[in-house]
Amino acid sequence: TEHVNPHSRPIVSYFFPKGVGEHHYGERHPMKPHRLTLTNALVMGYGLDKQIHHIYNPRPATQEELEMYHDHDYIDFLSRVTPNNQNDMRHLIDTFNCVEDCPIFSEMYDFCRMYAGASIAGARKLTSGACDIAINWSGGLHHAKRGEASGFCYVNDIVLAILELLRFHPRVLYIDIDIHHGDGVELAFYHSNRVMTVSFHKYTGEFFPGTGKLDDNGANIGKHFCLNVPLQDGIDDDMYLTIFKTVIEDTVTAFRPTSIVLQCGADSLGCDRLGAFNLSIAAHGECVNFVRKFNVPLLVLGGGGYTIKNVSRCWTYETAVLVGAAIPDELPATVYDPFFRDSQWKLHPPLTGRVENQNSPASLQRITISIRNKLRYLQG
Ligand code: V1P
Ligand code: CA
Ligand code: ZN
Structure with missing residues (x-):
């Protein structure tokens, strides 16, 4: 095992709820669960299923499991509302913020139970020692609050998975590389010293969700157990990797997590439909590899990502x-070939150089120094 031989390959489990990718938020909505079907097709097409120890079709989360974090009234509403009865439920729909970003769509509750069930199952396989790394690309919906939907997220599978890890793990580190602030996870553990949350995101005050400034640090016993790394448009591979590795290395040293949850939102890639960073798939993946190398039980989740051909390349x-495993740049042939024609069916298309970099070495240096100083409070 990892403990005996830290150089052996980790045991990796992969959670894919069958049918999760067939859900639709609506015609004009940028969140496309079909990206999960594309990802799974590429993963299987490359034959990675032979290198993964277990592939699970996890059971959907139960209402009871969802209520480990969420309000009963909110989950009760999610379980009842449908496109057909929504006119009678207008008041509750507004109360629980199921408008615009978070529309009511058919089988929405089943979709929520699926992606949350997969993250919870991943956490359980990690705590039982059945695997070293658990992957759920359908999870990572970091904006959902205890009693309301937000930013395409209805239930917070990340919070539910972390609560599961906390049953056996004294300290859980949450890392979020989605371009948006991981506000829902931060809020859930803002007052906890057992969960440290670190989000890298675009921060202008205007950009959704508007939170995540450098000086939000946690509160009460959770003070100093929350880090925010606010960034500007166009950040490139070199700058992102430098600040990511510095912050995460120092955080792991100071906090000594017993497990890590990594949200891999792919809207931080260049050419994303909603995002404006400039990362390549190689650099996004280098962040994942950097976290993997700590050899701490790891739950890897999806998140945002709106140029779906690149999301599926990235997560593959x-x-x-x-x-x-080393995989060739030539994509395997799948029934989804037309999606990947843009790059002549390559895994690593050029994504960078389209947005001007608004970050400067000086601005990143200032953030790095500030974070180093915050982490000193943890050492004592
Ligand atoms: O900007 C907003 C709100 C809606 N306005 C009143 C302000 N919402 C964003 C939500 C982004 C959610 C990101 C989720 C994640 O972090 C995790 C899965 O990636 C938004 C945007 C935007 N450009 O930021 N909503 C929409 N676009 C949208 C567009 C068309 C239809 C529905 C929503
Ligand atoms: Ca983030
Ligand atoms: Zn996002």
Whole structure:
């Protein structure tokens, strides 16, 4: 095992709820669960299933499991509302913020139970020691609050998975590389010193969700157990990797997590439909590899990502990184070939150089120094 031989390959489990990718938020909505079907097709097409120890079709989370974090009234509403009865439920729909970003769509509750069930199952396989790394690309919906939907997220599978890890793990580190602030997870553990949350995101005050400034640090016993790394448009591979590795290395040293949850939102890639960073798939994957190398039980989740051909390339590449397999740049032939024609069916298309980099070495240096100083409070 890892403890006996830290150089052996980790045991990797992969959670894919069958049918999760067939859900639709609506015609004009940027969140496309079909990206999960594309990802799974590429993962299987590359033959990575032979390098993964277990592939699970996890059971959907139960209402009771969802209520480990969420309000009963909110989950009760999610379980009842449908496109057909929504006119009678207008008041509750507004109360629980199921409008615009978070529309009511058919089988929405089943979709929620699926992605949350997979993250909870991943956490359980980690705590039982059945695997070293658990992957759920359908999870990572970091904006959902205890009693309301937000930013395409209805239930917070990340919070539910962390609560499961906390049953056996004294300290859980949460890392979020989605371009958006991981506000829902931060809020859930803002007052906890057992969960440290670190989000890298675009922060302008305007950009959704508007939170995540450098000086939000946690409160009460959770003070100093929350880090925010606010960044600007166009950040490139070199700058992102430098600040990511510095912050995460120092955080792991100071906090000594017994497990890590990594949200891999792919809207931080260049050419994303909603995002404006400039990362390549190689650099996004290098963040994943950097976290993997700590050899701490690791739950890897999806998140945002709106240029779906690149989302599926990215998460396929990261699946290979996690199992320690080198895969060719030539994509395998699948029934989804037309999606990947843009790059002549390559895994690593050029994504960078389209947005001007608004970050400067000086601005990143200032953030790095500030975070180093915050982490000193943890050492004592
Ligand atoms: O900007 C907003 C709100 C809606 N306005 C009143 C302000 N919402 C964003 C939500 C982004 C959610 C990101 C989720 C994640 O972090 C995790 C899965 O990636 C938004 C945007 C945007 N450009 O930021 N909503 C939409 N676009 C949208 C567009 C078309 C239809 C529905 C929503
Ligand atoms: Ca983030
Ligand atoms: Zn996002």
